[in-house]
Amino acid sequence: MRYNNTYNIEWENAVSNVLNTALRKPLSLAFVMPAAYQIAYVHSLLMNFRGQKDFRLSHNGQRCYLRGVLNNIFDPVMHRIEIGEGGNRSATIVYWRQEERPFLIPDFVVQRGFVTGADDFTVIIPQDLHGSIQQITAVTNEYKLASKKFTVIEN
Numbered sequence: 001m002r003y004n005n006t007y008n009i010e011w012e013n014a015v016s017n018v019l020n021t022a023l024r025k026p027l028s029l030a031f032v033m034p035a036a037y038q039i040a041y042v043h044s045l046l047m048n049f050r051g052q053k054d055f056r057l058s059h060n061g062q063r064c065y066l067r068g069v070l071n072n073i074f075d076p077v078m079h080r081i082e083i084g085e086g087g088n089r090s091a092t093i094v095y096w097r098q099e100e101r102p103f104l105i106p107d108f109v110v111q112r113g114f115v116t117g118a119d120d121f122t123v124i125i126p127q128d129l130h131g132s133i134q135q136i137t138a139v140t141n142e143y144k145l146a147s148k149k150f151t152v153i154e155n
Contacts, residue, residue, distance in 0.1 A: 009043065
């Protein structure tokens with residue numbers, strides 16, 4: 001991820017600019033630079049963490065973003081992971097005698113509030129990614145909305 005120049009720091013120049021002009025000799029810089037390298041290491045950890053969080057914040061549970069995240073992580077060359085439609089949700093038709101028009105009640109309401117077998121979407125993976133089904137499930141759980149259900153199917 002690219003950042004503006006606010007976070008790009010050249011630590012050698014920063015340390016030499018902070019030192020007094022009388023202390024900007026190679027020997028005094030040799031004593032101060034090891035501390036600057038530790039700060040530079042912590043800065044690189046911070047920038048890696050920032051890149052990961054920016055990636056996470058720029059991708060949400062929409063199908064196009066979820067498909068892109070899964071393909072970038074698990075199949076970066078061929079992009080074969082697809083997001084398909086969920087299972088069919090059936091409904092029971094109820095007629096009111098007075099109104100004479102149909103009223104649909106979803107079956108999961110009829111079955112005492114338990115949602116059974118109706119997935120919102122399906123993650124379709126190629127067979128050579130069979131060994132990483134648990135990781136794919138974990139990444140999908142991280143990015144999907146909490147109310148959505150899914151299944152992972154091998155193609």
